[in-house]
Amino acid sequence: MSILIKNGYVIYGENLDVMKADIYIEDNKITKIGKNLNISADYVIDAKGKVVSPGFINLHTHSPMGLFRGLADDLPLMDWLKHHIWPKEAKLTREYTKAGAYLGALEMIKTGTTAFLDMYFYMDAVAEVVLESGLRGYLSYGMIDLGEPDKTEKEIKVALETMKFIEKLSSERVQFVFGPHAPYTCSIALLKKVRELANEHKKLITIHVAETMTEIGQITSRYGKSPVVLLDDIGFLADDVIIAHGVWLDSKDIHILARHRVSIAHNPASNMKLASGVMPIERLLNAGVNVGLGTDGSASNNNLDMLEEMKIAALLHKVHNLDPTVADAKTVFKMATQNGAKALRLDAGVIKKGALADLVIIDFNQPHLRPINNVISHLVYSANGNDVETTIVDGKILMLDREVFTLDEEKTLEKAEEVVEKLAG
Numbered sequence: 001m002s003i004l005i006k007n008g009y010v011i012y013g014e015n016l017d018v019m020k021a022d023i024y025i026e027d028n029k030i031t032k033i034g035k036n037l038n039i040s041a042d043y044v045i046d047a048k049g050k051v052v053s054p055g056f057i058n059l060h061t062h063s064p065m066g067l068f069r070g071l072a073d074d075l076p077l078m079d080w081l082k083h084h085i086w087p088k089e090a091k092l093t094r095e096y097t098k099a100g101a102y103l104g105a106l107e108m109i110k111t112g113t114t115a116f117l118d119m120y121f122y123m124d125a126v127a128e129v130v131l132e133s134g135l136r137g138y139l140s141y142g143m144i145d146l147g148e149p150d151k152t153e154k155e156i157k158v159a160l161e162t163m164k165f166i167e168k169l170s171s172e173r174v175q176f177v178f179g180p181h182a183p184y185t186c187s188i189a190l191l192k193k194v195r196e197l198a199n200e201h202k203k204l205i206t207i208h209v210a211e212t213m214t215e216i217g218q219i220t221s222r223y224g225k226s227p228v229v230l231l232d233d234i235g236f237l238a239d240d241v242i243i244a245h246g247v248w249l250d251s252k253d254i255h256i257l258a259r260h261r262v263s264i265a266h267n268p269a270s271n272m273k274l275a276s277g278v279m280p281i282e283r284l285l286n287a288g289v290n291v292g293l294g295t296d297g298s299a300s301n302n303n304l305d306m307l308e309e310m311k312i313a314a315l316l317h318k319v320h321n322l323d324p325t326v327a328d329a330k331t332v333f334k335m336a337t338q339n340g341a342k343a344l345r346l347d348a349g350v351i352k353k354g355a356l357a358d359l360v361i362i363d364f365n366q367p368h369l370r371p372i373n374n375v376i377s378h379l380v381y382s383a384n385g386n387d388v389e390t391t392i393v394d395g396k397i398l399m400l401d402r403e404v405f406t407l408d409e410e411k412t413l414e415k416a417e418e419v420v421e422k423l424a425g
Contacts, residue, residue, distance in 0.1 A: 008047030055114025057340025060265035060294030064100025111385025140179025263343035270296030
C-alpha cells in the first residue's frame with residue numbers, strides 16, 4: 001500500500017526541524033520527503049494546516065487497566081494496589097483482560113500512540129488485540145513470585161509460554177519482552193533467571209524500579225542496598241533493560257544506570273497522582289541516561305494520552321526545580337518519540353527517509369493551536385490526544401479523520417462496560 005501526505009507541517013529528522021513538505025509512504029517505510037511530490041498513491045491525504053508528527057511511543061503502561069479507571073483514586077501506591085487493584089485483578093479472566101486491551105488499543109490509536117511497552121496478565125490475549133488493532137506492542141507478562149520457589153517456576157513457565165505464543169504470530173509489530181514486576185515482588189532467583197533467558201532469547205526486559213520511598217525502604221531493609229545497586233550486583237542490568245519510574249535514585253544509582261546504558265520510562269502523571277515522588281530528570285539526562293515517556297496504566301493516570309503526558313512532564317520538572325528551562329519542549333518531545341524508539345530498538349520515532357512509517361497527523365486548524373508560532377511548543381503545551389486526526393502504523397492507516405478502521409469503537413466501549421459490571425458483582 002502507498003500513502004501520499006500533502007501540504008503538512010512536517011517534523012523532520014532527529015533535530016525536529018519543522019518544514020512544509022509532502023511525505024510518500026510505500027509498504028511500511030517512509031520513502032520520500034519533499035515539496036510538491038507528484039506521485040500516484042493508493043491514499044492521498046491533504047494535511048493543509050495540520051502537523052505530521054512521529055507517532056508517540058508509550059514506554060510504560062498496563063493497557064487493560066482502563067477497566068479500573070476511576071475505581072480507586074486518591075490513594076498511596078501500596079494501599080491502592082493491595083486493597084483495591086490486586087483484589088480486582090484476581091477476578092480477571094482472559095476474556096475480561098482482552099476487553100480491557102481492546103479499550104486501551106482504541107484509546108491509543110485515537111490519541112496518537114503508535115507503539116507501546118506493556119506489562120500485564122493474559123498477554124497472549126493482549127497480543128491478539130495488538131495484531132488486530134494494527135499498533136506495535138512490546139508485551140511482557142508481569143512476573144511476581146514473592147520469594148516462593150514454586151511460584152518462581154510457574155512464573156517462568158507462563159512467561160516462556162507467552163513468548164512462544166507471540167513468536168508464532170510472526171508479526172514484527174508484536175514483540176515479547178521479559179517483565180519481572182519489581183525487585184520487591186521478585187526473588188533474586190527469578191531475576192537471575194530472567195537475565196539468563198533474556199540473553200538466551202535476545203529479548204528486552206522491563207521492570208518497575210525505585211518507584212516509591214516504601215520500595216526503597218523494603219529493599220534496603222531486606223538487602224542493605226538500593227534496588228539499582230541490588231540489580232547491578234546480581235548482573236541484571238544491561239542496555240536491553242528498561243526500568244519504569246526511577247523516581248528515587250541517588251548519584252550512585254544514576255552512575256550505574258548510565259554505565260549499563262539502561263533506559264528509563266518516566267511516568268510523571270502516575271507518579272504525581274500516587275504521590276510517589278519526582279524523577280531526578282535533569283541529573284539523569286546530564287549523565288546521558290536515555291529517558292522515554294510513559295503513561296502507566298489508566299487506573300493511575302487516568303488515561304493513555306501521550307500528548308497530555310508531555311505537558312505534565314514539562315510542567316512538573318519546571319516547578320519542582322523552580323527553573324523554567326528544565327524539561328524544555330524539544331527535550332520532552334524527544335522523550336515521547338525518539339528516546340522511546342531507542343529503548344525499544346525500533347527504527348521509528350523520527351520522520352526521515354527509510355524510517356518505519358509510524359506517523360500521526362494532528363489538526364492545527366483549531367483556536368487552541370493557532371497561530372502556528374511554534375509547532376513543537378504547541379504539541380507539548382497546547383495540544384491533547386483529541387487533536388490527533390489520523391494514525392498510521394507500519395504504513396497502514398489505523399484512523400483517518402477520527403474514524404478508526406481496525407477496531408469497532410462502539411462494540412469495544414460496550415464490552416468494557418459489561419466487563420466492569422461483572423467484576424463488580
